[in-house]
Amino acid sequence: MANSNLTNAKKAKNDEFYTQYRDIEKEIEAYLEYDENAFRDKTVYCNCDDPYESNFFSYFVLNFSKLGLKRLITTSYKPSPIANTQLGLFGDDKTIKPMKGRPKITANKFIINEVGDVNNDGEFNLKDIALQLKENKHNEWEPLNGDGDFRSDECVELLKQSDIVVTNPPFSLFREYIKQLFEYNKKFVIIGNMNAITYKEVFPKIKENKMWLGVTNFNTGMYFQVPDDFIYADTYKFEKEQDGKKVNRVPGVCWFTNIDHGRRHQPLPLMNMADNIKFSKKIKANENSYQKYDNYDAIEVPYTIAIPSDYKGVMGVPISFLDKYSPEQFDIVGMAQRSCHDELPDTKKYSDYVQMKSNGSIEGSNGRKIDEAPIVKGRIEGKTYYADDNGHEVTSLYMRIFIKHKGK
Numbered sequence: 498m499a500n501s502n503l504t505n506a507k508k509a510k511n512d513e514f515y516t517q518y519r520d521i522e523k524e525i526e527a528y529l530e531y532d533e534n535a536f537r538d539k540t541v542y543c544n545c546d547d548p549y550e551s552n553f554f555s556y557f558v559l560n561f562s563k564l565g566l567k568r569l570i571t572t573s574y575k576p577s578p579i580a581n582t583q584l585g586l587f588g589d590d591k592t593i594k595p596m597k598g599r600p601k602i603t604a605n606k607f608i609i610n611e612v613g614d615v616n617n618d619g620e621f622n623l624k625d626i627a628l629q630l631k632e633n634k635h636n637e638w639e640p641l642n643g644d645g646d647f648r649s650d651e652c653v654e655l656l657k658q659s660d661i662v663v664t665n666p667p668f669s670l671f672r673e674y675i676k677q678l679f680e681y682n683k684k685f686v687i688i689g690n691m692n693a694i695t696y697k698e699v700f701p702k703i704k705e706n707k708m709w710l711g712v713t714n715f716n717t718g719m720y721f722q723v724p725d726d727f728i729y730a731d732t733y734k735f736e737k738e739q740d741g742k743k744v745n746r747v748p749g750v751c752w753f754t755n756i757d758h759g760r761r762h763q764p765l766p767l768m769n770m771a772d773n774i775k776f777s778k779k780i781k782a783n784e785n786s787y788q789k790y791d792n793y794d795a796i797e798v799p800y801t802i803a804i805p806s807d808y809k810g811v812m813g814v815p816i817s818f819l820d821k822y823s824p825e826q827f828d829i830v831g832m833a834q835r836s837c838h839d840e841l842p843d844t845k846k847y848s849d850y851v852q853m854k855s856n857g858s859i860e861g862s863n864g865r866k867i868d869e870a871p872i873v874k875g876r877i878e879g880k881t882y883y884a885d886d887n888g889h890e891v892t893s894l895y896m897r898i899f900i901k902h903k904g905k
Contacts, residue, residue: 514721514745516665516688518552520713524686524752525556525663527712529564531759537565539684542659544647545666547573548607552722553664558626561612569609570655574645604645606655608637647674656681661756663687672698675753679707684756691715691749694816695896699753700837703819704829710819711752712760718748751820764826770805777803791872791891792845793833795899809905811841813871813897830899833871841899843869850883850891871897 528535541557541564548554554571561569612626629636643649647656647666656662656677665688666674676698678685693699702708713719720736723745729737735746770787773780777800780786785797787805795811798804801818811830822829831838850864855878864883871894876882882892 514723514747515550516552517720517722517739517742517744518556519740520719521552521556521663524711524713525560525564527758527760528686528754528756531757534565535756536661538567539565539660540568540570540658541566542570542572542656542662543664544570544572544652544656544662545574545664546571547605554607555623557663558609558612559623561609567660568658569607570659571605571607571609572641572645572647572652572655573604574647604641604643606637606639606641610637611635647677653677653681656683660684661686668693672696675699675702675708684754686711686752686754686756688719688750689753691751691816693753694819695832695834697834697836700832700834704831704837706824708753708755709761709822709824711754712758713752714820715749715751715817718746719750720744720746762823762825764823765801765804765821767802767804767806769807773803773805779803785873785877785894788873791874792843792847792869793838793841793871793899794844795841797871797873797894797897804900806902809902811899811901813894813899816896816898818898818900826903827900828903830901832899833869833897835869838869838899845872847872847883847891850885850889853882853884853890855879855881867891867893870894 525536543551543553543557546553548571550573551571554569557564557566557569609626611629613629626636641649642651645652647653647670660683662678662683662685668690671689671693674687675689675693675696678687679702694703699708718735720739721744722742725743727743727745729745733745736744738744768776774787779800780803783799786799786803787796789796790813793811793813795813796808798812798814801814801821804812804814804818813833831841846868847864848868850867852860852862852864852866854860855876860881864885867883872891873894874889874891876890877892880892882890884890
């Protein structure tokens with residue numbers, strides 16, 4: 498449903514999606530609960546955020562003193578047709594005249610070194626920042642020379658000056674983006690699609706405990722602010738407004754970070770295998786539960802909550818497990834993806850198998866396409882499966898992460 502919204506939005510050229518202030522605040526506050534000095538004396542860089550449009554800029558500039566920031570840097574990339582207008586940095590105060598020579602619709606750079614109640618109205622808000630920028634007092638505001646691509650030389654130079662990167666980068670460039678963050682040894686809190694977990698540039702870092710998921714549970718999806726003329730798909734059934742703003746729910750979106758937080762150290766409450774089999778309706782209904790894979794020395798655990806507390810071997814779990822993962826409770830052994838399971842090698846190939854339709858007719862694809870996927874013996878009703886000349890039948894499951902209990 499949400500995917501239809503995204504597709505329709507792109508076709509209609511109204512695909513401007515903005516991370517909500519409330520979601521940024523909720524995520525960052527959780528790091529402060531764990532370590533109140535997590536951002537103190539740090540330079541935060543939001544390198545995919547037009548200051549006029551971005552709630553990232555609004556959050557960090559309005560909480561500049563609370564967080565104890567040293568500096569805030571914000572850059573944008575080829576702003577949209579509504580750039581410099583969406584969130585109204587200059588507010589509704591008609592006495593504040595737009596700065597002559599205000600940056601046109603191009604990539605901008607804002608550097609905030611100091612904040613305060615400039616207009617002496619008794620409160621600090623975006624109007625004060627606007628005045629500081631207008632008068633160029635201790636802060637910088639100017640167009641970038643280039644298009645603001647995070648890979649450009651001028652943006653890389655700004656990256657080098659930063660300590661923590663916080664933003665919603667382009668999902669299509671997520672591999673390059675995360676690679677750059679590690680290349681320059683940066684701390685980060687960024688938004689991405691949950692499927693990025695399976696990327697070869699990402700999963701090894703998760704396995705090595707060099708990055709992990711953020712605090713916000715991604716199973717509920719995130720709501721992004723959309724333009725007033727945004728057109729929903731006919732099948733859309735979720736909320737369309739929050740805090741008086743038009744929103745669209747995007748499923749499978751999560752935060753990736755390498756800054757510690759409390760949730761990742763909370764152990765997952767579990768039952769033993771016998772009790773799961775006895776009491777869990779889901780386990781009873783899923784005939785593959787706890788079955789050993791056809792090509793890995795591990796068992797299938799289809800639901801994170803059904804991880805047996807007493808099993809000492811390797812288990813295959815959905816990638817959504819990472820939302821509950823505690824490094825004190827589990828070791829990550831690998832993932833059923835090529836080059837991601839050296840510690841648990843696959844034991845069988847399927848080049849002599851042929852893909853079959855659920856009705857038993859031959860579909861024709863060679864079984865090599867499922868090599869290294871998590872495979873169980875037999876058919877699953879309604880799914881395509883694979884068979885060899887001897888009548889052996891197997892079915893490929895969704896991506897699985899291989900884990901085992903710590904110390905077992």
